[in-house]
Amino acid sequence: MNATQQTGNEQATLWNGRAGCAWVEAQELLDQVFKPFEDLLVEAVSAGPGGRVLDVGCGTGTATLAVARLLGAKGLCIGIDISDPMIAAARSRAEREGTPANFICADAQRHTFEPASFDMIISRFGVMFFDDSVRALENLRRAATDDAEFRFIAWRGAAENPFMTTAERAAAPLLPNLPARRPDAPGQFAFADPRRVHTILEESGWAKIDIRPIDVVCTLPEKDLVRYLTRLGPVGLVLQEADDRTRAQVLETVRAAFDPYVHGAEVRFTAACWMVSAGA
Numbered sequence: 001m002n003a004t005q006q007t008g009n010e011q012a013t014l015w016n017g018r019a020g021c022a023w024v025e026a027q028e029l030l031d032q033v034f035k036p037f038e039d040l041l042v043e044a045v046s047a048g049p050g051g052r053v054l055d056v057g058c059g060t061g062t063a064t065l066a067v068a069r070l071l072g073a074k075g076l077c078i079g080i081d082i083s084d085p086m087i088a089a090a091r092s093r094a095e096r097e098g099t100p101a102n103f104i105c106a107d108a109q110r111h112t113f114e115p116a117s118f119d120m121i122i123s124r125f126g127v128m129f130f131d132d133s134v135r136a137l138e139n140l141r142r143a144a145t146d147d148a149e150f151r152f153i154a155w156r157g158a159a160e161n162p163f164m165t166t167a168e169r170a171a172a173p174l175l176p177n178l179p180a181r182r183p184d185a186p187g188q189f190a191f192a193d194p195r196r197v198h199t200i201l202e203e204s205g206w207a208k209i210d211i212r213p214i215d216v217v218c219t220l221p222e223k224d225l226v227r228y229l230t231r232l233g234p235v236g237l238v239l240q241e242a243d244d245r246t247r248a249q250v251l252e253t254v255r256a257a258f259d260p261y262v263h264g265a266e267v268r269f270t271a272a273c274w275m276v277s278a279g280a
């Protein structure tokens with residue numbers, strides 16, 4: 001049984017379908033864009049207790065593999081993700097590189113982890129998609145040792161991340177069926193409200209909670225911008241199924257809307273995020 005069959009939820013369907021495949025296809029590009037966040041997590045692990053590390057919502061395994069390389073034989077990094085195609089990509093990267101990381105394809109909210117088996121739990125943008133965040137983070141708390149650290153990065157709000165919503169604002173008149181963002185619903189901006197994040201962590205048994213804003217400059221080559229726009233985010237997902245005429249019209253409009261972010265051969269934007277840490 002795969003993760004979609006286990007949970008039957010909307011996010012499982014999305015990440016096992018169009019969104020998951022788009023992330024696999026764009027893996028190298030996304031790794032480049034979000035590299036600063038990988039570095040922040042690797043830094044946190046190197047300052048942390050080491051040992052066994054769990055990467056939640058690990059996707060194609062970028063942070064898992066980076067941490068596994070850091071730990072070497074002194075530890076183990078395990079990635080968990082609900083998406084079959086993303087876990088398959090992560091496993092083949094690990095094999096190709098010869099990096100000893102393990103991957104579990106399952107819903108982190110419901111998976112039965114060995115109790116108290118992780119010294120650190122990390123996530124790069126992988127904890128905002130649970131249908132019941134308290135239950136999910138309680139499950140992770142049970143998987144953590146009593147000295148463990150939980151460290152994750154999540155997006156602040158859409159208003160502070162205009163780059164992330166430029167495409168949908170520009171495309172809205174042309175794509176009337178574009179799904180609206182629902183604040184607090186599972187998705188990219190579900191952890192935008194720090195009070196809500198604090199409450200979720202507290203209710204799920206985490207302590208020593210620290211939520212800090214980080215503003216991180218991210219870049220991608222201008223030549224890859226169209227590829228990014230046509231595959232990722234709500235507009236990218238809709239465009240995957242649009243007819244050629246709509247696609248061409250949307251693309252022209254949306255690409256122009258990104259001009260303020262283009263600086264010669266580079267696209268640059270600031271990602272407004274939370275760096276969250278908690279103790280067991």
Ligand SMILES: C[S@@+](CC[C@H](N)C(=O)[O-])C[C@H]1O[C@@H](n2cnc3c(N)ncnc32)[C@H](O)[C@@H]1O
Pocket residue numbers: 011012015020030034056057058059060061062080081082083086106107108109123124125126127129130
């Ligand atoms: C925005 S992607 C981030 C992927 C990866 N951490 C990275 O930074 O490249 C979010 C990831 O969370 C995963 N995810 C969503 N819901 C999940 C769940 N309930 N359990 C495990 N993974 C989940 C998705 O499949 C997806 O790979």
